[in-house]
Amino acid sequence: MGEEVKDQGRRGFLTTAAATVGGVFALLGAAKLPAAAKTELPPLSEGVIYPDPALCVGCGACEVACGQVHAEHGLSGVPRIHILIKDGATVGISIADAKTTGTGGYVPSPCKQCPDPECFVVCPADALQIDGKGGARFIDESVCVACGKCEAACPYPVDGVQALTEEPMHTKRIFFDPKLNVYTKCDMCHWRAEGPACVGACPVNHNIKLGLLKSDHLCLDIKRADETTYKQIL
């Protein structure tokens, strides 16, 4: 029989942590939690979207595919990854030169799947969950009360100009969907058999896999979300 995997919310972890003798405890978000609320860190995410801005050609396939697969799955259609051009950079530059990619200065900004997710701690509705299989931090949109605390708590801003719309963007790695009145974030497409839609849609990835572009890693890769990798994500 296969192991039963359950998604867990913050309360689940607090209960488990209280019952654990000799578990790994950490003082997490202590300022925000009632005194002495110690909690066990959730397991690391097995995967985090790990972009290389030097390879990205700014086509936006990741962004569009992200929104659309989620919408088709009945979730918010707001993309959870955005392609930015740093403030002040010229917008409207070449999408790609097949031999020298990355000339555009495009920066994909996905969620870092933090080892100590601050969004997870502050949610009063327990909408922030840890996927029981891969450890992805995700929002259960059916219970999100749209208070916005997760977004406020997220330490990583997304600041710049959106490559696809040229609209300025100043948010965190959690996004509000005014249509559904929920917040949403990268969930590593943990419900999707084919894996992350963005990684699958990135044409640079496919060209690397086909040997048409030389690179020892993908443009949008998947790495384990440990202390080192998550700090490296821009």
Added chain:
Amino acid sequence: MKSFEYQAASSVGEAVVRLQQAKGTGVPMGGGTDLVGLMKNRVVNPELVVDLKVVDSLAYIRRQDGGFALGAATTVADVQFSAELGTDYPLLRKAASLVASQQIRNQGTVGGNLCQRPRCWYFRNTLTPCLRRDGTYCSAVLGENKYHAILGGAGCFIVHPSDLAPALIALDARAKITGPGGSRVVPMEEFFVLPREDLHHETILKTDEILEEVQIPAPMQGAKQVWLKHRIRQVWDFAILSVACQVQVRGTAVSDIRLVLGAVAPAPWRCHTAERLLRGSALTPENVDRAIAAELAKARPMTQNAYKIELAAELMRQALLG
């Protein structure tokens, strides 16, 4: 081609019911000049084809509310040769007369022209990956993209192939859409969608809806109407770039303007920025150049199609000042 059931619809209502029953596996057909090729190449594999061209009540050009209404099964040739339409809408007549070839215009319908599928060579070949068709990835981004989009692309970079579409948007036309729940009328501009809104479809039509009618209001009074199309072969060819516009000048200033580019984006591209800058200004070369530059500042060319920015600027200049 995969085998399919053919249904000659006797009315719009019947067509819609059959499409609804087919639950997404049916498609409407006008003249079949686009659909049959797609089916032969197995890009589209319907189980049911509902023929709209046999619905008599869908082929008409009639006066309505000071303008005209065109049934979806009206042929492109009927539009091209209609003296009434040509008088009020010379830009539409010119656009229709430059679609494809006379044979295709005789067979192809207005509905089919507006709902035709993209001409991207990767989309039309099931051996090449395509994000729009099969959801893999876009072969055009790092492939052959000289005819692809410079505006509005995201994930997919098709250009919308219809010539009637930009012409009708410049004329402020509306689309009457009919489905099982009844009809709705939307501005033609909103009939088309960018990949950001829907990666797999070019219009807002649901699988059980059809485009029933195109409604064109009276033209802007005293306005200049222009249609320009740049293509490589002088017959049988899609636009590399097209411009459709109506410009009305009162005194020395532009009082109203609708300016639309074809073949630059996954949907006809209404030049809202340029229109805004020109409204209320004199139609001088300086003002026109400033408006064009502002519109095209949004362009994001791909590896092989930066020439389209210059081409668009030049055609817009000719349309507005010529």
